[in-house]
Amino acid sequence: MFVGVDVGGTYTDAVLLDHEAVRATAKIPTRADLLESVLEALDIVLKDVDNKDLKRIVISTTVITNLIAGRKYDKVALLLIPGPGLSHRYYDFKTKTIILTGAIDYRGREIVPLDEKEIVAALSELAAEGYKKVGVAGKFSPRNSAHEKQVAAIIQEKYPDWQVELGFRAGPQLNFPRRAATTYLTCATREPYRNFVNSVRQALEKRKISAEVFILKADGGTMPLDKSVEQPVETIFSGPAASTLGVQALTPPDETEVVVDIGGTTTDIALILNGQPLLSAKGARVNEQLTQVHTLAVRSVPVGGDSLLELAGDEIVFRPERLGPAYCMGGPAPTPTDALRVLGLTALGEEAKAEVAMEKLGAPLGLSAAETAGRVIDLIADSITAEVEKMFLEWEQEPAYRIWELLQKRKVRPSIVAGVGGGADGLIPQIAAKLGCDPVIPPYAPVANAVGAAVARPTLQVSLRADTEQGYYQIREEGFQGKIDKRSFNEQKALALAREKLLERAADYGLAVTPDEIEVTYREVFNMIRGWDTSGRLYDFTVQTPRGITCRIEKGGK
Amino acid sequence: MSMSNASEKPTGLIFFPAFDWAISPTHPEREERLLYTRDQIFEEGIMDLPQVSEYTPVLATTHDIAMTHFCVPRVEDQVTEAHLIAAGAAILLADEIVSGQIKNGFALVRPPGHHSMRVVHGNRGFCNINNEAIMVNYLRRRKGIKRVAIIDSDVHHGDGTQDIFWHDPDVLFISFHQDGRTIFPGTGFTNELGGPGAYARTINIPLPPGATDESLLYIVDNLILPVLSDFKPDFIVNSAGQDNHFTDPLGSMRFTAQGYARLTEKLRPDLAVLEGGYAIETALPYVNMGIILALAGLDYSAVLEPDYQKFRESADLAGQVRRMVDQLLQRWAKRDQVSISQSDMTGNYFQHTKRIYYDTDNIQENQLEKLRLCDNCPGYLSIETKANHGYGQTGGKALCLSIPIDACASCRTEAADLYEKAKKARTYSYVYLQDKSADLFLGYDTANGKEWRSEGS
Ligand SMILES: [Zn+2]
Ligand SMILES: [Zn+2]
Numbered sequence A: 001m002f003v004g005v006d007v008g009g010t011y012t013d014a015v016l017l018d019h020e021a022v023r024a025t026a027k028i029p030t031r032a033d034l035l036e037s038v039l040e041a042l043d044i045v046l047k048d049v050d051n052k053d054l055k056r057i058v059i060s061t062t063v064i065t066n067l068i069a070g071r072k073y074d075k076v077a078l079l080l081i082p083g084p085g086l087s088h089r090y091y092d093f094k095t096k097t098i099i100l101t102g103a104i105d106y107r108g109r110e111i112v113p114l115d116e117k118e119i120v121a122a123l124s125e126l127a128a129e130g131y132k133k134v135g136v137a138g139k140f141s142p143r144n145s146a147h148e149k150q151v152a153a154i155i156q157e158k159y160p161d162w163q164v165e166l167g168f169r170a171g172p173q174l175n176f177p178r179r180a181a182t183t184y185l186t187c188a189t190r191e192p193y194r195n196f197v198n199s200v201r202q203a204l205e206k207r208k209i210s211a212e213v214f215i216l217k218a219d220g221g222t223m224p225l226d227k228s229v230e231q232p233v234e235t236i237f238s239g240p241a242a243s244t245l246g247v248q249a250l251t252p253p254d255e256t257e258v259v260v261d262i263g264g265t266t267t268d269i270a271l272i273l274n275g276q277p278l279l280s281a282k283g284a285r286v287n288e289q290l291t292q293v294h295t296l297a298v299r300s301v302p303v304g305g306d307s308l309l310e311l312a313g314d315e316i317v318f319r320p321e322r323l324g325p326a327y328c329m330g331g332p333a334p335t336p337t338d339a340l341r342v343l344g345l346t347a348l349g350e351e352a353k354a355e356v357a358m359e360k361l362g363a364p365l366g367l368s369a370a371e372t373a374g375r376v377i378d379l380i381a382d383s384i385t386a387e388v389e390k391m392f393l394e395w396e397q398e399p400a401y402r403i404w405e406l407l408q409k410r411k412v413r414p415s416i417v418a419g420v421g422g423g424a425d426g427l428i429p430q431i432a433a434k435l436g437c438d439p440v441i442p443p444y445a446p447v448a449n450a451v452g453a454a455v456a457r458p459t460l461q462v463s464l465r466a467d468t469e470q471g472y473y474q475i476r477e478e479g480f481q482g483k484i485d486k487r488s489f490n491e492q493k494a495l496a497l498a499r500e501k502l503l504e505r506a507a508d509y510g511l512a513v514t515p516d517e518i519e520v521t522y523r524e525v526f527n528m529i530r531g532w533d534t535s536g537r538l539y540d541f542t543v544q545t546p547r548g549i550t551c552r553i554e555k556g557g558k
Numbered sequence B: 001m002s003m004s005n006a007s008e009k010p011t012g013l014i015f016f017p018a019f020d021w022a023i024s025p026t027h028p029e030r031e032e033r034l035l036y037t038r039d040q041i042f043e044e045g046i047m048d049l050p051q052v053s054e055y056t057p058v059l060a061t062t063h064d065i066a067m068t069h070f071c072v073p074r075v076e077d078q079v080t081e082a083h084l085i086a087a088g089a090a091i092l093l094a095d096e097i098v099s100g101q102i103k104n105g106f107a108l109v110r111p112p113g114h115h116s117m118r119v120v121h122g123n124r125g126f127c128n129i130n131n132e133a134i135m136v137n138y139l140r141r142r143k144g145i146k147r148v149a150i151i152d153s154d155v156h157h158g159d160g161t162q163d164i165f166w167h168d169p170d171v172l173f174i175s176f177h178q179d180g181r182t183i184f185p186g187t188g189f190t191n192e193l194g195g196p197g198a199y200a201r202t203i204n205i206p207l208p209p210g211a212t213d214e215s216l217l218y219i220v221d222n223l224i225l226p227v228l229s230d231f232k233p234d235f236i237v238n239s240a241g242q243d244n245h246f247t248d249p250l251g252s253m254r255f256t257a258q259g260y261a262r263l264t265e266k267l268r269p270d271l272a273v274l275e276g277g278y279a280i281e282t283a284l285p286y287v288n289m290g291i292i293l294a295l296a297g298l299d300y301s302a303v304l305e306p307d308y309q310k311f312r313e314s315a316d317l318a319g320q321v322r323r324m325v326d327q328l329l330q331r332w333a334k335r336d337q338v339s340i341s342q343s344d345m346t347g348n349y350f351q352h353t354k355r356i357y358y359d360t361d362n363i364q365e366n367q368l369e370k371l372r373l374c375d376n377c378p379g380y381l382s383i384e385t386k387a388n389h390g391y392g393q394t395g396g397k398a399l400c401l402s403i404p405i406d407a408c409a410s411c412r413t414e415a416a417d418l419y420e421k422a423k424k425a426r427t428y429s430y431v432y433l434q435d436k437s438a439d440l441f442l443g444y445d446t447a448n449g450k451e452w453r454s455e456g457s
Helices: A033-047 A063-069 A118-130 A146-158 A176-206 A238-250 A338-343 A351-365 A369-396 A404-409 A427-434 A444-456 A491-510 B029-045 B064-067 B081-098 B131-142 B159-166 B212-232 B257-267 B284-295 B313-331 B407-424
Strands: A002-007 A011-018 A021-029 A058-059 A076-079 A095-097 A110-113 A134-139 A163-166 A211-215 A221-223 A259-263 A267-273 A298-301 A308-312 A317-321 A415-418 A436-440 A462-467 A470-475 A480-483 A519-530 A533-544 B011-016 B051-056 B104-109 B146-152 B173-178 B201-207 B233-241 B271-274 B349-358 B363-372 B381-388 B396-402 B430-435 B442-447 B450-455
Touching: A002 A033, A002 A211, A002 A238, A002 A444, A011 A033, A011 A444, A011 B233, A021 A033, A021 A298, A033 A176, A058 A238, A058 A444, A076 A118, A076 A146, A095 A118, A118 A146, A134 A146, A134 A176, A163 A176, A176 A211, A221 B313, A221 B381, A238 A259, A238 A267, A238 A415, A238 A444, A259 A427, A259 B396, A267 A369, A298 A369, A308 A338, A308 A351, A308 A369, A317 A369, A338 A351, A338 A427, A351 A369, A404 B081, A415 A427, A415 B064, A427 A436, A427 B081, A436 B051, A462 A491, A462 B064, A470 A491, A491 A533, A519 B029, A533 B104, B011 B029, B011 B284, B029 B284, B064 B081, B064 B131, B064 B442, B064 B450, B081 B131, B081 B233, B081 B271, B104 B284, B131 B146, B131 B233, B131 B271, B146 B159, B146 B212, B159 B173, B159 B201, B173 B212, B201 B212, B201 B313, B212 B257, B212 B313, B233 B257, B257 B284, B271 B284, B363 B407, B396 B407, B407 B430, B407 B442
Parallel strands: A002 A058, A058 A211, A076 A095, A076 A134, A134 A163, A259 A415, A415 A436, B011 B051, B011 B104, B104 B271, B146 B173, B146 B233, B173 B201, B233 B271, B396 B430
Antiparallel strands: A002 A011, A011 A021, A211 A221, A259 A267, A267 A298, A308 A317, A462 A470, A462 A533, A470 A480, A519 A533, B349 B363, B363 B381, B381 B396, B430 B442, B442 B450
């Protein structure tokens, strides 16, 4: 049996899955203490279960979001090694930042060495200012991490109690400013996140639960609880991933779907294209900073069931703020929920009150309560569909760098609008109608997020880059370098090497992966031509364990 | 990263490295060419800057190509998808600039195009079709842009662009490059100044090998900018070749990334389009960064090649460049006082013959070009062309008729009549009529008697 838990801002949801059926669900208000919320929800769904039958628990939490939003961490300084390029004055990571001499180029060659004296001086400056946490990030460090590691070694020697995070691990993609921001966040959150992980571990031990525990990532993959400490920031924004995976598990396979999660004041939209959740082309924006954290492509619209409605001239508009619950539920002002109530699209609240709210709102325009409610629903549905259209357009216009990629781009249209989260479901048919889709409220929609967590599977990847002219290869995730023979090395060997490293990594993570399950998700081979001759080859491969969900939910449980 | 000048429009960038396209496996125009540029601009996070907006290209249409080039026998025979994408990228950015979405743009694309002439029998100097010319003709036909200046900063003479706009008084073409006596294509001398109706609207600045940023900036300040300020273009294009770089394997010049960035900053082109540049590791990542930052109004002072140095120029070389600039300025001053030499006249036509060599495809082309001289318009152009594809394999003759955008009614009628006559005469394997004033192209295959046409939509 599997359990999925999703700790959201307002509610914490949990489900218990037995094979392909939902056996139990829980929905409780999220407490100030996240762990308490997790345990409370767990206890509900595990009430009649023998803990020995429990194989896996997957948790999606807002722990990182809360840490970052509340700045609940020690101060962190950045040591950057940008080398030539964009002027340093455009870097603003909102923290103490010192620029160091040194440069690595795109092929990982050192072009400017480090200056040890300068590093030592920078460290004393940080020490004097009371810093004990440092992120070190260099331009092109994923191509050669030697400079970052050298700086780390100096710190370790002089200030052994400092915490140091290196850019090539935190941000292994090509994008230096995002690497620096991700390194900063990793450094800031690792310790408090580790405390969270430890308390989860202890609490489960106390309950004699020995199931494997995984943490959901923003890209819909999971990491074993202990390993998640290595990349804490990846667990941010896992909520939308949970909902989207839930829809994937609860609706027919291979569909192109719009996942709409209407909450109190925001609506999250995600896309499933031909059965696969769409990943965002670039990393997440965290605290106004662009990072390298992989996420699903999610758009948030500042409108929800509790949004404040008012008149602006002779138009009805919504405001992003929430004054309280809907008028029909004792709140102070008219909301979309009142409109749904008047039209009989929800059973929440008191009908009479909803009528009053809509009547008051529409009176200056000479509209009846029902007419006003109709306009409100139209307005909200329009603003959500506009965002959906923008998402499809953005996806279509994502840059391509190869001819075949550009030529194969085609228009994909959704066939289903799936509503999850349980808020304002009455809006889903309106949105679907505007998009020419079928509306679907899947079974277990109110806890689809927890279902998504339960069916999420661990994903691991390994990126190998080999440069036969320079005679070495490296594994990006590990900063590991090895020698290769320039003449005999070829594509097959490169792939075999990447697969081998992935299997090693999987074993380390305790994941059972067979070689034939490994997918090649990125493949780049370039002949290096120097003066009309081939002087070498560049191989860039990413291999990963299979993505997707562990199962579809076929039948209802209780 | 911090934002500044949020109110200012961004620079539009299309990066299309065509990683799956090469002329041949070991040709310099190869898949790998923009690989390290990709690495550099991605690693710098350029696309994340609020001052830069990345676009994905669309394909140009065969009609867009046919309104600039006479592709023999047809457009489809001379271009691949890669060419349509590169030309389409330039058009897309130009559209965005004219409609005010972006302040300027850079089509960082391949394959290049500035050696492609009006008639296309094959690939010359790594080029099949001329991306900038196709874009400029598009703007003039469809967007009401009248006066355009094209500044070619490739180490090789932009002979294709020169050929296409040779008779066009509204397109100013300025090329500076390494002296044609020392490099392909062997043209681009100071006496190549344009056709009789467009005198000095072509300006060539052949630079001695070894010239540095100093001479580059001297000609920009003392020749190009003053000429531009007289000409008052509605749209400025930079054919941004990067093989003037001190590390380029084909050129012998000594420009740096800083020089290219400064050039861009001074020139303020609306649209830059990549041309050549084959120092793919030592130059391109840095020069392209410099150009992007300069276009976006960002500080480029830290864009330095690993072996950057401030090169010194000999006084001799500098003096030579100064004298040439003076001489060209005098020609420019007298641009409207030139009369046609009678020896080039045949009736109402100004005519001359041309031999064009296609180095990549080893084709020898012979042309007889006739310009109809007209008091009311720039006159239509007729080109008789015949190509020799090596080993005595000779294609048939083709007749190409081109009507300029502001043609008078009688020139249009005359050219249309000529087209119909040539179709019947059966002297030519192919006959083409390119009517820019009507945005219409007609082609005729004599062997099968079939005509095809395309029109602007
Ligand atoms: Zn060139
Ligand atoms: Zn005329």
